[in-house]
Amino acid sequence: MSGLFASLAFATPWVLAALALLPAIWWLLRLTPPRPEQTTFPPLRLLLSITKQEETPNNSPWWLTLLRLLLIAALIVALAGPTWNPLTRSTTTTGPLWLVIDNGWDAAAGWSQQQDLALKLLDEAVENGRPVLVLASADGPRQTPALTGAPEAREHVRALAPRSWPNDRAQLAPLMQTAASDTPPTTLIWLPSSLQTAEDKIFFQALATYEDTTTIEIFTPDAQVYGLKNLRNNAQSMRLDVTRMNAEEPESPEVLAVDGQGRTIARQRITLASGEKTGTARLDLPADLRNDIARLTLTGHRASGTTFLADERWKRRKVGILTDSLAQETQPLLSARYYLNRALAPFADLPSTRSTDLREAITDLIDKGVTVMVLANIGTLPASAEDQLNRWVENGGTLVRFAGPNMAGESDTLIPVRLRGGDRTLGGSLSWKQPQPIGEFAAEGPFRALTVPTDVTVQRQVLAQPSAELPNKTWASLQDGTPLVTADVRGQGQIVLFHVTADTTWSNLPLSGAFVQMLQAITTNAAARTNAQTDSEPSETSSTMLPPYRVLDGTGQLTTPPPEALPLNETELASLSPSWQHQPGLYGTESAFTAFNLLKAEDEVVGLDLPQELQSAARAYPESEPVDLRAPLWALVLSLALLDSVIRIVLSGALQRRLVQPVLVATLGVSVALAFAPTPSHAQETAADIFALDATLDTRLAYVRTGDAEVDEISRAGLFGLTRVLTARTALEPEAPVGVDLETDELAFFPFLYWPITADMPEPSEAAIARLDAYMRNGGTVLIDTRDQLTAGSGGFSGTPERTKLRTMLESIDVPPLEPVPSDHVLTKTFYILNEFPGRYAGSPLWVQALPAATAQGRRPVRVSDGVSPILITANDMAAAWAIDSNGTYLYPTVPPNPSQREMAFRVGVNILMYVMTGNYKSDQVHIPALLERLGQ
Structure with missing residues (x-):
């Protein structure tokens, strides 16, 4: 019974207090006799002689009393507004409602369920007229803790999306305190995501302060969360750890590796047994293919935590090593080759050469494609070898040299700085009294992100000649200011000199971890110089502050960084935690960037653990929709009232006795049918007919639903913004835009469809293609937007996953020949005079149906069968440029940020809609000179 009553709630439960009056009502009904039977009076004599056969009862029959009590009880319960399987346990439907939503990266796993529940809760708040406060835990202190109307809160929740960084619930505590100081809540509902965060204790304490005065409800999710971390590119394979939150069931997730163009390189499925939280995906690929991997994702789980970005640090480069002894050393622990091999092997391939001739060995290593050459x-150097190395460096190679007894002076030109003769030793003529530790790393060098080691000391070094250029060429120095590592740019390459040996005879640097990190930084820097044609001037990323280049969104896709994204300090990359200011993504420039991923190697995904005092407020998500019981109860009340009326008529004798039984049976049947039969549905109330009515009674812009909630929301917000502009500037006043499903919805109602293309969207079925083809043949226009201009550039329909998907779909559609909008096309003058068609991005042409060829007079007609192009194609992301919220705030910045570009994007939208709605009437302007001439006559 407790479970039964737990599934029942009342809108106005105080009305149920009237049920306490049922005993008094029963007592009154029991004493009220029924109406006496009416008979025709005979003459008085006969009346006096009649023997009294029956007594008039003093009490009504028990079954009639029970019927009337049931009627009154049903009336009271109906007035109380019962609901079966309510969304919340709260009995309060008035007062402020606080809705706290977790929208961190882990919310992506169950975001649709979480957002749907939030919208249903806000629908109830709209019905009851409650003020609402919405707080999103990943948005931090940027939010304003102020109550708004439920409709505005609903629009806010519709615009929310999972972020790419973790929740910061602790930041909500001061916001809640500020809001409660004005108006405390009567109901607080928290929709948490799946994972625990470090500072949750502060948030839990804030929630506990409202337990006595507020109804708190927590809907706990049931979604599995995965994470990718700890990428390693070893000599034979690339390995990536896959971790998960819930390890109760065995699972087999699949890791997908793609290159910078979105092309699949490899797939690897791993098996996680029951109780196993972490597994390793191993990609056994050639080193060249592994170097092409730019992103690894988990198939079917779109989130920033299931996306791992790779940069030059995870690419294996070929490094050639040559020492003063080209033959195999008999005592490896005393040789420079041993320490170099051990330091470089974890992140580089080390091709070997069998030649003992230095010139032949250099030629052999260059032919094998080494990026870095190490000379210890x-x-x-022989003159021919010096010339060969010099040409190789100028073409982009990196030469790393280590000092030694053989290189105590300036012996050739392949050194970055001029050297003094001899070397500086501990106790020598150019001596120091004690070994020198490392002083600092240059802020402009590749070691800028490394921590200066405190356990490295130098006993001997080669000295550089002092000069004005020496500080700019020094990457690392000792505490006395003398250089430890110097470098210089030669052409497209560079030369690096360690002023100590590669073994332990001059310092203990080869024994430290800093030796490995320094060589890895040089190799990464060399690869970046090879990939980007740089010059001797410092690049934009020479500073330790790296600007955001691309950031991950909540679904794990790279996008343009928002204005609030700040540069990050490269030296803090290893310890920095992702946040709304430092979002996971790529930092630097297109030619040289550093990946900042969400999860570090030591991170775990730990499920949310509510404290004991809040566990009583937790409940699972509702499995079924709430059912309003007022309609069947009112039907029961009416049917019981009808039955009571019939019974009263029968008992009064107004009906003949032979009709009593049929009337009672019919009345009882009608009562049961009214009470328990489902409410009849009318034809116009079906979803398809409601959709048709909405589409035909008003003009509406439509967009194609892709299945990606974020992309669909951008399309809706974009057409909403364009609708407002059309209403303000033109005679066209469309209503709110709608989304259509190509598979099921009728397209003929809409003159214009906006269709964004995503790389992973399912291809339309043959039936959907046929519907779209019929729509275009009958006068409809489709604007297809690949939204990839920023990554692909202009021209053509290939080169990106979105354009590849578009080409595949266009193969099944009867598409006319296309061309970029010519300068004399009607689209350039339907409302505004335009010569370009930008959106959020600029540069991509707008493709339309090709016009007929030019005439003999050199003119090309602008009129095409009095119709419009059935298809328009762009890559400029038009909807994002048009997108606004309910307050008119632009949701996405233009690239580059330019107010005039957004205005031009709106003008493009107005021209397109005028073109679609009115056809080519503007083409008649070519006849204006002739018409004016005739009027003048």
């Missing part, structure tokens, strides 16, 4: 204690 090689003094004077």
